[in-house]
Amino acid sequence: QVQLVESGGGLVQAGGSLRLSCAASGRTFSSYAMGWFRQAPGKEREFVAAISWSGGSTYYADSVKGRFTITRDNAKNTVYLQMNSLKPEDTAVYYCAAAQRPVGVGVREYDYWGQGTQVTVSS
Numbered sequence: 001q002v003q004l005v006e007s008g009g010g011l012v013q014a015g016g017s018l019r020l021s022c023a024a025s026g027r028t029f030s031s032y033a034m035g036w037f038r039q040a041p042g043k044e045r046e047f048v049a050a051i052s053w054s055g056g057s058t059y060y061a062d063s064v065k066g067r068f069t070i071t072r073d074n075a076k077n078t079v080y081l082q083m084n085s086l087k088p089e090d091t092a093v094y095y096c097a098a099a100q101r102p103v104g105v106g107v108r109e110y111d112y113w114g115q116g117t118q119v120t121v122s123s
Contacts, residue, residue, distance in 0.1 A: 002026045002112040004096045009117030012086055020081040022096030030074040033103035035110055036081045038092035047105045086121045094119050
């Protein structure tokens with residue numbers, strides 16, 4: 001069992017930056033692939049970024065490629081999402097997720113989810 005707690009969301013102007021953190025409980029964090037997803041009002045949850053258990057492989061949605069960076073610190077049981085050049089369309093609730101399988105981009109590939117953190121980008 002893994003429990004995930006996101007933090008770092010907030011209100012920022014377009015062009016600004018935020019760094020989201022996701023702290024995981026449990027001693028086996030380093031064995032999980034980790035992902036970030038987001039959900040805007042009235043829309044389905046969508047993939048943002050993912051990272052393999054070692055951190056050696058990362059994947060991004062086309063909409064955030066070049067602006068967002070996912071990293072992890074297995075010693076701290078934490079995964080991060082650095083978000084730069086934010087746009088109003090990035091506004092959403094951002095969720096951290098853990099997968100007991102090789103890294104993937106689908107919602108159904110993840111086994112554990114955090115409660116989410118709100119990111120609002122004003123124009």
